[in-house]
Structures are given as C-alpha cells and as structure tokens.
Amino acid sequence: MKKRIAILMVLLLSLTLAACSTPTEPDPNGNGDQKDHVFYVTILTGDTTDKFPHLWNNRGAIFQVTTFRSLFLPNAELTEVKPDLASSYEISEDGLTVEVVMKDNLKWSDGQPLTAADVEFSIKTNLKAAVSNGIYTNAFTKIEGASAYKEGSADSISGLEVDGNKVTFTLTTPVGNFIQVLGQFAIYPKHKLENADPLELHNNDFWKLPVSNGMYKVTEFNSGNYFILELNEHYEGTKPKIEKIQVNFIADAIAAAQSNKLDFYNTNSTDQISELSKLSAYKATPVDILFYRYLIPNIKDATGKVNPTVNDVRVREAIIRAIDRKAIAESLYPSLAALSNAGVPLDHSAYNSSIDGYAYDPVKAKALLEEAGFDFSKTLKLRMYHTDQTSIDFMDAVAYYLGEVGITVDLAVFQGDATSELFQVRDYDFALKNLSAFGFEEWYGEYASTNANFRNILGGETAFDELIERLNASTEAAERAEILKELQVLEQELLYKLPLLQLKNVIFINNDRISVPSSVKFGNPWYNHDIQFEAWSFK
Amino acid sequence: MAKFLVKKILAMIPMLLAISAMVFFALELTPTDPINYLISPDMASSAGNIEALRESLGLNDPAIIRYFRWLFNLIRGDFGYSIISGTSIREIIMLRLPATLELALVSLVLSTIIGIGIGLLSAINQNGWIDYVGRVMGVVGISIPQFFFGIVVIQIFAIQFGWLPFGSRMAPGQTAFFDRLHFMVLPAFTMAIAMTAALLRYTRNSMLDVLNKDYIKLARSKGIPEWKVYLKHAFRTALRPVLVILIFRLPILIGGSIVIESVFSWPGIGSVILSSISAGDYPVIMVTTLLVAAAILISSIFVDIATALLDPRVRFE
Numbered sequence A: 001m002k003k004r005i006a007i008l009m010v011l012l013l014s015l016t017l018a019a020c021s022t023p024t025e026p027d028p029n030g031n032g033d034q035k036d037h038v039f040y041v042t043i044l045t046g047d048t049t050d051k052f053p054h055l056w057n058n059r060g061a062i063f064q065v066t067t068f069r070s071l072f073l074p075n076a077e078l079t080e081v082k083p084d085l086a087s088s089y090e091i092s093e094d095g096l097t098v099e100v101v102m103k104d105n106l107k108w109s110d111g112q113p114l115t116a117a118d119v120e121f122s123i124k125t126n127l128k129a130a131v132s133n134g135i136y137t138n139a140f141t142k143i144e145g146a147s148a149y150k151e152g153s154a155d156s157i158s159g160l161e162v163d164g165n166k167v168t169f170t171l172t173t174p175v176g177n178f179i180q181v182l183g184q185f186a187i188y189p190k191h192k193l194e195n196a197d198p199l200e201l202h203n204n205d206f207w208k209l210p211v212s213n214g215m216y217k218v219t220e221f222n223s224g225n226y227f228i229l230e231l232n233e234h235y236e237g238t239k240p241k242i243e244k245i246q247v248n249f250i251a252d253a254i255a256a257a258q259s260n261k262l263d264f265y266n267t268n269s270t271d272q273i274s275e276l277s278k279l280s281a282y283k284a285t286p287v288d289i290l291f292y293r294y295l296i297p298n299i300k301d302a303t304g305k306v307n308p309t310v311n312d313v314r315v316r317e318a319i320i321r322a323i324d325r326k327a328i329a330e331s332l333y334p335s336l337a338a339l340s341n342a343g344v345p346l347d348h349s350a351y352n353s354s355i356d357g358y359a360y361d362p363v364k365a366k367a368l369l370e371e372a373g374f375d376f377s378k379t380l381k382l383r384m385y386h387t388d389q390t391s392i393d394f395m396d397a398v399a400y401y402l403g404e405v406g407i408t409v410d411l412a413v414f415q416g417d418a419t420s421e422l423f424q425v426r427d428y429d430f431a432l433k434n435l436s437a438f439g440f441e442e443w444y445g446e447y448a449s450t451n452a453n454f455r456n457i458l459g460g461e462t463a464f465d466e467l468i469e470r471l472n473a474s475t476e477a478a479e480r481a482e483i484l485k486e487l488q489v490l491e492q493e494l495l496y497k498l499p500l501l502q503l504k505n506v507i508f509i510n511n512d513r514i515s516v517p518s519s520v521k522f523g524n525p526w527y528n529h530d531i532q533f534e535a536w537s538f539k
Numbered sequence B: 001m002a003k004f005l006v007k008k009i010l011a012m013i014p015m016l017l018a019i020s021a022m023v024f025f026a027l028e029l030t031p032t033d034p035i036n037y038l039i040s041p042d043m044a045s046s047a048g049n050i051e052a053l054r055e056s057l058g059l060n061d062p063a064i065i066r067y068f069r070w071l072f073n074l075i076r077g078d079f080g081y082s083i084i085s086g087t088s089i090r091e092i093i094m095l096r097l098p099a100t101l102e103l104a105l106v107s108l109v110l111s112t113i114i115g116i117g118i119g120l121l122s123a124i125n126q127n128g129w130i131d132y133v134g135r136v137m138g139v140v141g142i143s144i145p146q147f148f149f150g151i152v153v154i155q156i157f158a159i160q161f162g163w164l165p166f167g168s169r170m171a172p173g174q175t176a177f178f179d180r181l182h183f184m185v186l187p188a189f190t191m192a193i194a195m196t197a198a199l200l201r202y203t204r205n206s207m208l209d210v211l212n213k214d215y216i217k218l219a220r221s222k223g224i225p226e227w228k229v230y231l232k233h234a235f236r237t238a239l240r241p242v243l244v245i246l247i248f249r250l251p252i253l254i255g256g257s258i259v260i261e262s263v264f265s266w267p268g269i270g271s272v273i274l275s276s277i278s279a280g281d282y283p284v285i286m287v288t289t290l291l292v293a294a295a296i297l298i299s300s301i302f303v304d305i306a307t308a309l310l311d312p313r314v315r316f317e
Helices: A002-020 A116-128 A134-140 A146-151 A178-182 A198-203 A253-258 A270-277 A313-322 A325-332 A362-371 A389-404 A418-425 A440-445 A465-473 A477-494 B002-029 B034-038 B048-056 B063-075 B089-124 B129-143 B146-160 B178-211 B214-221 B226-247 B251-255 B258-263 B269-279 B282-310
Strands: A039-044 A072-074 A081-083 A086-091 A097-102 A160-163 A166-170 A216-222 A226-231 A244-250 A264-267 A282-287 A291-297 A337-339 A379-384 A408-413 A430-436 A498-503 A505-510
Touching (some): A039 A253, A039 A264, A072 A178, A116 A160, A116 A166, A116 A198, A134 A440, A198 B048, A270 A389, A291 A313, A325 A498, A379 A389, A389 A408, A418 A430, A440 A477, A465 A477, B034 B269, B089 B226, B089 B258, B089 B282, B214 B226, B269 B282
Antiparallel strands (some): A160 A166, A282 A505, A291 A498
16 A cells, blocks of 8 residues: 555656656757747737737737838837838928828738728827827827817818828927837728727727738637738738748746747746746847836826825935835846936936936935925835736835835735726825836826826926927937936926836747848837848748 | 426526626726726827727716616626627627536536546545545645646646647637647646545545445345445435535536636636726626626525435425
8 A cells, every 4th residue: 555655656746846847848850849830929818819909009019010010110229210001201391291102002901902091091090099009199189180180070180181192291290200100000991990980999890800901911810719810912012931820819928938839929027038038949139128117106186186295306306215226126137127217218328417326325315204304104105006026026125125214115016907096096105107118208298297197196297398399399319319308307306207227128039940030120029110020930 | 396496596686686786886896997907007098088988888977877777788688898808798708608618517527527436436445545545636636726736737748748738728720629629638637636626525525424324234234235335325315415516516617717717728708707807897797797696596506406306305495
C-alpha cells in the first residue's frame, strides 16, 4: 500500500514540477506551428468578443491598421504623413483651407467604389457618433458649419465640400494637426452604414463582418473564438506576403505565446514583459510613446465646491516631492519608465529646462504641508482604477512615501467604472490616471475649462484656455515649442495634475516565425502608423 | 404530483420577480455606468455625444421606470440589447448557452460517473487501496482551487507537451462537435475534478453510513448476494443526499463556471456574466441572472421530486 501511495505521490510531484519548469521552446527545425502560415494575434477576452472592434475609439491594433485605412499614413512618430487613400493634399497659407485629393479607382473589399463621398459620410457621422476619440471631435468641429450640423440645426456641413475626387475642408480656425488627425481617422463605407444610427455606430451589426478598405478583409467571424483576415483582392497597394491573420479571443496572452500561437503583441505591463522576455522566440522592441502616468487631484467641482484637503497648491507640490519617483521607476519599470515633470517629455526639444524637476525631498514636502496647514489627522483618499499587479505595487509605493511624511493614506481600487468614479462620484483626494496621447494637445486639453470630464474636478478653470487654443492652431514647430514651454510653466504653477512617469510600450514579435524588415519603425501601438506590414513574412 | 408541480411553479413567479428587483436596484447602487465604460479614461474622449447616447437608451430615466420598462419588455418576450456590444441578448444567449451547456454537461457526466463510482468502491473497500486513492482525490479536488488546477493543466498539457489547446472552444476548420472535442478536454477535466471530489466524498460517507445500518445486516443474514446488498439495498438509500448535490449542480448548465471559462477563454455564459457585471451592462446582467435563478429554483423542485421518489415516507405535499 505504502509503495502505491509513494508512486502516486511521485507522479503528482513530477506533473507539478513539469508545470513549473520553463516551457518548451518552439521547434527550431520548423515542425508543427513553425510551418503554420497563419499570423496569430490576440484580443483579450473581457472586451467585446462578438464584433470587430470599431475604429474611431482605438485605432492602432495590428488587425485594425491592416484592414482599414485613412486618408494618410503617419510615420512612427505620428508627425509626418504619406498618402494612403488620398494621393495628395494642400493647405492654404492661412491654414484655413485644406484640399485633399483622393486616389482614383479605390474599392471596398466588396468591390464597391471607395470615393470622396465615403470621406464626407465618415466625417459627418463621426461628428454625431458617441464612441469616438476626442482627437477627431476636436479637429472636425473646427470645420465651418460642423457645430451646427452636430447640434442638428443644419443638414450639411458648409465647410466640407466634395467635388469629384477632391475633398475641401474650410476651417474656422487653423488646426495644427488636422492632417495628422486625418491620418488616424478610419474611413467607413457609406453604402453599408448610411442608415445606421451614428450614436450606436460602434455596435452596428456591420462589425460582425465589416467591409474594409485595407490590405486584408474579414472573411470569417466566430463569436467569442476568433476572426480571420485574408487578402483583400481589391486593395490597390503592394500585396502582403502574409496571406492570413487569425485573431483569437483569449484570456491569457502569455499562454498563447508559450503555445507559439502569438506572433505580435504589445504591452506595458511589467508582468507580461517579464514573462514574454523569458521566451527566446520573442524579440522585444521598446517604443517611446506619449503614455502618462499621473495623479489627478479632486480639487473642485463644476459648481465651485472645493475639496479643502487638496485645494492648496503647496499640498499638491508636497505630494509630488514626497514621492521618490526615480526609485519607483527603477524598481517597478526598469528601462521602461522616464520621469515626467510636465506634459512634455524631458528629452523632447520643447521641454522647458527651467521648470522644476520635482526632486525627491521629503523634508521640503513636510515643510510645504505644514506651511499649507495640512491636517495630518485626516486620511488622504488615494484611489486607482487599475487592477494589474504593477499598478497596485506602484500605488503601494506612493502610499508608503506619503506615509513617510506623516500623511495617513487610505488606498483602494475604485468599485465602479473609471470615468464615473473619477469625474462623477469623485470620492477621492488623489487618483491615479493614465493617458495614452496622440499629441500634446490631449495632455493639455485636460486642463481646458471646456473639458467635459476634468471640469468636474478642476472646477472649469480657464487659466489654460488661451494657450491651449494657440497650441491647437499652431502649425509651426518653433511656435509650438514656445507655446509648450509656456504651458509647462503654467502647469507647474497651478499643479492641476501631478505628473509622475511616462511609460514606454514594448512590442513583441515572434522572431522564430516572423521576419520584419529592419526598416520598420514602431510607434504608439494605439495609433495608426506605417509598420510596412506588406513586407512582413514567415521565416 | 401535478398539483405539487403547479404550486411550485406558481411560487417561482414572485420569487423571480423579487430576485429581478433586488438585482436591478442593487446594480443601481454600484457606481458603474455602461456608457462611461465604453470609453477608457486612458484615451481622450469625445464626451459631447455620450450624453445623447445615454438619453437615447433611456438611461437617464428614473430607475423605477427603467425597471418596469425592462420587465414589461421581458414579459413580451423582448430580452433587449446589450448596451456594451449592441447585440441582442437573445442572440448572446443563443451563441453562448450551447458552449456553457456542452462544457457543463460533459463535466457533470464525467464527475458523476467517476465520483459516484469511486465513492461507491471506496466505501465497499474501506481502507483498501482504492479507498486511499479516492480519499486523496477527494482532498486534492476539494482543497485546490479550480483556477490553479486550470493553470497547472494548461502548463502541462498545452504548453509543455503541446498535446491540447490552451484555451478557446474551436479553431478555423474545427467547428464541428467532434472536430473540436480536444478543446473541451482540459476545461471539462478541470471543472470535473472539484465536482468529482465532492461527490466522491459524499457517496463514500453516505454509503458507509448506510452499510452500518441494521437492515443491511439483515439483508446479508438472509443470504442475499453481496452485490445486490450494495447496489439494491444500500446504494438506493445512500443515493438520496448525493442526488441533492447532483441536482443542485444543474444551474451550472445554465450559468456556466466563471472561473473555468475565464481561465480557458471558453466563450460561455459565465464569461458573459463576468464582463457584463464589470461593464454595468444591466440588460445582460438581468436576463442572465434571472436565467440562473430560474435554474436554481427548478433544481430545487427536482430535489423535492427526487426525494419523494426515493423515499416512500416523503409525499408530494
């Protein structure tokens, strides 16, 4: 009997050890999945799994940039564009007129012609769509007559004219990044969506098997399991070498990678980066992006009701000085995080070197708190909506440093959805927030008195408005740099947001299976940019 | 019996109404807004039209009006639409319920056969080697959480050996039931382990209890063959508490297992419930929880029926 039990125990132990050991590496001889000529991508379950993800909110997933195109194709930095659906563009000297000429003979994946009418339809629909990135609304509402159309008092947009394959935009004020925004904006098929309710466009049944205009088209959608992309025979550009993409809805990207069923993945989660880095098949490429991690103070609501705990700017300054951001960055985000003192990264040419570096100084922090008459008997409510372990560790560290200067901290994760908790419920003093920005306009746009969310915690302060407007309108690099420098000074003066870190994103590519040309430069994976996917191939 | 059934079914109606009201108003207390959930605060958002969407979906109406509107539509057979995905809830159920049913059914059958079988043999061979194995299985199955088992079997059989898929329910070209059976092996096995363990322990203990009764000794003294004593005299009586456990597992067929479906990316009802709760997608939460509640209430009726059938002392009253 004892012998049998011993055998059973050994068997159990062996299986447990096998589970804990390093996973098998993909077969270097090219067996099994090595020769499986399907490019594997994942969407994590928890998101909607019964439709292709709508593109006016998140745009940059690899299966999105390869199926839907915009008028222009931006570079990795998102600053320059080259023609895509458009063949050329021209901006008037005053920046108020933009003429875009479309390529001839463009087609949708169902063979229908893709024309300037689709562009007009997409922009008009976007103005009334509920789920859309703010960068589009900010740019398109500057088209003459767009606001009236959006509000329903006009049937058309006077500043949006279509003449053959030419689209002319007349703007009420120059928009510095108008062309770059058009480089992000996915064009939708009018013939398929013209009867859809713009408010619920993101949920339209069109997305179950969308008609596309990129190098691939969706050929099969199996709800909850996967969808398949295959070559779009109506695509006029260079035919991609990879003929099939399978996008799987899965719960665990690491398991997919370990099973050799993941060819491309991007993340800024240190847990995932650590696990994927252990797999020799994957090549990691860190990418500098405008991804901010910062604390927002709940200062005052739109009616002017003030939260006395954080209203004094000295308290806010004390908080940022009390946190050893460098130590946190080095321990939690090794080679992934950079310190952030304002909306402009430290290594950017527009960074204002005269602003404060907020060096870790607990003595000064304590002095500032005392000077501001901070009530140390009061508990500071620190909240977060992130549930990943690194974020929890991050906030634990922040709470620890605040404790070191005598602040009692109540740290918790929000129970409800982030937007409601941050801007409507507002039961916190400071909350952790992230922002993946397309440009500096978004970071500074949060300070605008008109920002529908931030006005609920910043009281609709107008101090930034003029500079933000100038930034939005500016097209000249030197002028933009000057405005940005002024904005950095102002934001440090008011400290309405406490910048902590800027995080890189890491792109992982299955190097055993996929060959990516060395000329490919990756940018912000949440935005459309040229990754030359047509040149990618299987090894 | 017909009267009993009608009475029980009629009693279900106020219970389901009460459950639906409790779930709805409890959701009202949570600070989750499905429309806000649609847009991540990590991205700049276009807030202007969000309010128009909220208005068009009737989300600005008072809770009581929304509840009765939902109830009225439900009575008319209109389950409504998911706020998050826009898909009709009927379609969600039609798509997800088969996945949950097939996984739960296979696990239930597996765990029932193995659990009752080993439990029976353990009791008959008390302190024999099969009893030791059964007891180890019982302790291991009950004490180790399902998600841990799931991760371990994925690591061994999907990642280390590469024999089975690590998740999902099907792959292109493998959508027919028998073609995709291999996708079900790991989740069904994992789900069955904990279910087997509980059943095994109950069956063993119940059998041991019955085997010590006087009427079993009497049966043996009459010279009735041993197998007949076990199966006909002892097992029938021992089955009663086991049956209660078994029947109360039926709601899993409808509600699925959130843990198993999450670990194995199994697209069933459980994962729909989880994601709809995170998003505050109340039309989906209401219908799915009501389905699960109905399944539990029906199971309870089944328990009453089964008890009466197995025990002549119990009457349908």
